[in-house]
Amino acid sequence: MSVRALRHIRRMRGGAQSHLMRCSDGNLYVVKFQNNPQGIRVLANEQFATRLAESVGLPVPQTEIVEVDDRLIERTPELSIQLAHGTTKCVAGMQFGSMYVADPPYEAVLDHMPAELLHSRVRNLDAFAGILVLDKWTGNIDGRQAAFCRRSRERLYTAVFIDQGYCFNAECWTFPDYPLRGIYGHHEVYSSVRGWKSFEPWLSRIEQFPPDQIRAIANRIPAEWYGGEQSCLDNLVEELVARRGIVRGLIQTLRISPCRPFPLWTEIRASSSSGIGESHLMSR
Numbered sequence: 001m002s003v004r005a006l007r008h009i010r011r012m013r014g015g016a017q018s019h020l021m022r023c024s025d026g027n028l029y030v031v032k033f034q035n036n037p038q039g040i041r042v043l044a045n046e047q048f049a050t051r052l053a054e055s056v057g058l059p060v061p062q063t064e065i066v067e068v069d070d071r072l073i074e075r076t077p078e079l080s081i082q083l084a085h086g087t088t089k090c091v092a093g094m095q096f097g098s099m100y101v102a103d104p105p106y107e108a109v110l111d112h113m114p115a116e117l118l119h120s121r122v123r124n125l126d127a128f129a130g131i132l133v134l135d136k137w138t139g140n141i142d143g144r145q146a147a148f149c150r151r152s153r154e155r156l157y158t159a160v161f162i163d164q165g166y167c168f169n170a171e172c173w174t175f176p177d178y179p180l181r182g183i184y185g186h187h188e189v190y191s192s193v194r195g196w197k198s199f200e201p202w203l204s205r206i207e208q209f210p211p212d213q214i215r216a217i218a219n220r221i222p223a224e225w226y227g228g229e230q231s232c233l234d235n236l237v238e239e240l241v242a243r244r245g246i247v248r249g250l251i252q253t254l255r256i257s258p259c260r261p262f263p264l265w266t267e268i269r270a271s272s273s274s275g276i277g278e279s280h281l282m283s284r
Helices: 041-055 072-075 113-121 128-138 167-172 202-207 212-217 231-254 275-282
Strands: 002-011 019-023 028-032 063-068 080-083 086-089 093-099 104-112 145-153 158-162
Touching: 002 028, 002 093, 019 063, 019 275, 028 041, 028 063, 041 063, 041 093, 041 128, 041 212, 113 128, 128 158, 128 167, 128 202, 128 231, 202 231, 212 231
Parallel strands: 002 063
Antiparallel strands: 002 019, 019 028, 028 093, 063 093, 080 086, 104 145, 145 158
16 A cells, blocks of 8 residues: 655655655655665665554554655655755655654644653653664664654643664664664653563563564565565564564663663662573563
C-alpha cells in the first residue's frame, strides 16, 4: 500500500533533507527521498525500525510508502537535495513517509521539551525506557529523537518517537553497540527507572518477538531501498532475531557506564552484561 504525493509544503531540517508533503490520503508526511545524503538504506531503516516499535506498543508516527512522480518534481524547484558542490533534483519513485505529528488532531508540537518540564508536562515519560530498549536492540547509533505533541485544550504533551534512520548503524547494517548511543539527551527522562520493571512491557515483548513477524515486517520494505540485496536483508533479520537475547546485557552496560543515566536504579540483582541476559532467558 502506498500514497501519492500531491503538493510540496516545505523543506525540513536534518541531515536527510526531508520534505513535508501533502499526500493523496489527505495527510501530511515528512518524506525522505532515495537520493538523500545519508544513503538509501536510511529509508529501509526508517520503515523497519518504526514498524518494529509500533509492534511492541511504542508511540511512533504512522508510516507509508510515498509515490512521488516526475511531474511533481519538475514543477517544484524546492524538491532538491543540497550537496557540497551544488544541488540535485530529488528522484522520483517510492520514498519513505512518516506522518507529520503537527497535523490535526495535534495543535501544538515541540521538538524540544525543557528538562525542568519533562515530569510535569509529558504524560508518557515512561515510554523513553521502552524506546531505549528498542534502540539497543536495533543498534541505533544516533541520539534518540522525540517530538512532543499536545491536543487542543489539553495541558499535557505526548512524546512520539521519530527518526529511526540510524538504527542498524545507518547504511552499514551492523551493530557496534556503543553504550551511550541511542539515549535521549536529557537523562531526566530516565529518572524514574528503578529496575527491570521500568522497561516493561517493551523488554519482554522484544525478547519474545516472533521471528516470523520480524521477517514479515522486513519483507514489506521496497527492494529499491536496499538495492535489492536480499541476502543482506536476510542477514539483518537473523541478527535481530539473535539479538533479542542480549538486550538486557546492553542495558546493563549502559547502566554501569560513566554517565550513570539511571540514578534511582539500586537493584542489587543486576549482574554482568552477559550473565543477566543468560539467566533471564534460561528461566523461559
